[in-house]
Amino acid sequence: MPIFKSINILTYSMRFTFFLLFILTTVFVKAEISLPNIFSDQMVLQRETDVVLYGWASPNEEFTIYTSWNDTTIEMKTGNNAKWHLEVQTPKAGGPYTIIFKGNDNEIILNDVLIGEVWLCSGQSNMEWSANSKIDNKELEIANADHPNIRLFTVEKRSAEYPLEDVTGTWKTCSTETMPDFSAVAYFFAKKVQKELNIPIGLIDSSWGASCAEVWTPESVFKEHPELVTAHELVEPNNWVTIEKSTLYNAMIAPLTNFKIAGVLWYQGESNTANAITYQQLFTSMITSWRKKWNDEFPFYYVQIAPFKYGKPYEGGVLRDQQRRTLALNNTGMAMTSDICTVEDIHPQNKQDVGLRLANIALKQHYNVLEQEVYGPLFDSAKIIGNEIHIEFTHDKGLNSKGEKIDLFEISNSEGEWFAAKVKLKDGVVLVSSKEVKNPKAVRYAWKSTDISNLKNEVGLPASTFRSE
Secondary structure: OOHHHHHHHHHHHHHHHHHHHHHHHHHHHHHOOEOOOOOOOOOEEEOOOEEEEEEEOOOOOEEEEEEOOOOEEEEEEOOOOOEEEEEEEOOOOEEEEEEEEEOOOOEEEEEEEEEEEEEEEEEOHHHHOEHHHOOOOHHHHHHOOOEEEEEEEEOOOOOOOOOOOOOOOOEEEEOOOOHHHOEHHHHHHHHHHHHHHOOOEEEEEEEOOOOOHHHHOOHHHHHHOHHHHHHHOOOOOOOOOOOOOOHHHHHHHHHHOOOOOOEEEEEOOHHHHHHHHHHHHHHHHHHHHHHHHHOOOOOEEEEOOOOOOOOOOOHHHHHHHHHHHHHHOOOEEEEOOOOOOEOOEOOOOOHHHHHHHHHHHHHHHHOOOOOOOOOOOEEEEEEEEOOEEEEEEEOOOOOEOOOOOOOOEEEEOOOOOEEEOEEEEEOOEEEEEEOOEOOOOEEEEOOOOOOOOOOEOOOOOEOOOEEOO
């Protein structure tokens, strides 16, 4: 036989052998049960509901799942798509528990599993901001951060063109070692809720600094609302994160939509000041789309961005008003922050009060264990009477300015020109007028990007920016 033919036969034989080894290795790997990373030791599962356990294995593989809270073993069989899922009823808050997945080729044991309340925390840098990024009383807060019933999961930063099935990260117990690099706002929220409810709290931080809301919004929203695609063109690229629509949703939110949560905390908006006028539509659509993906009308609580020198005189005020208007969506809540900020720093270091205000909203609206007021005054109505506009608020008990001059109100004439208004407070109603405006048409409050409200209610929470039309 010619030597070149021998070489060809040998090469073919080697390739065939490698191919068989690849197939056998692949089969062996796929035969093992595997779980998404959101399932690990020290995790928290949502209490008193049907949670979904899910993952992958060999097609049509038979295995068992054991849950210690009910001492039950369930027989499972993977579908021919190599996926499996199981709905499991969780008990009242408690733990630690164990979950065991046992197949023909491997066994996975999840230890120290708690049952409690799970909150997804998302947004841009003010949500991502940690104690190590610098917060008020940093050293004291870290020294007191040992909370074994608070568990933390940080989703590693990824982007994707299409929705993924898994994220990268692992659950960790809250301690002086793990808290400093975790979202400070989320931590202070959990600390308050855990103290009041005395149950385990799980936090999933999926945030990315400088991100606009469009990257967290599913592609389906933009197909339904092409005007939001046009508005997105106003968002300028930055050096810290992509601005491509849906890419962070695909990689950092979509993989979590099978994981049962109590609700969402959101701190974002600064990167949407460039297209602020459409933020209510975008934000409302994003919230609605998330709820649809989870098939759950869960509470969605967010932080109103603080006054800051954004570069243009009014873009911050427009965005704050758009956030206020988003409260029209069912089961939402907004924490005001204009009194705990500085216009020189886009990252206010008082994260304690931000987390506390979010926690109070949740404790009052979702858990029904708090009676105190949790909002600052919110615009309710404006009535034109002669050359005055009479403004009424909700959450206005004890409306006051602590002796300071009430300012930041402006009224417009029929030409749409705005003038500073003289303000009187009478029986809880704000009366505004201007000698330059004989026939006022509209009123707005704290509309400049840097305006800090001094109009507050009896619990000291500030009135929100608003515009009356």
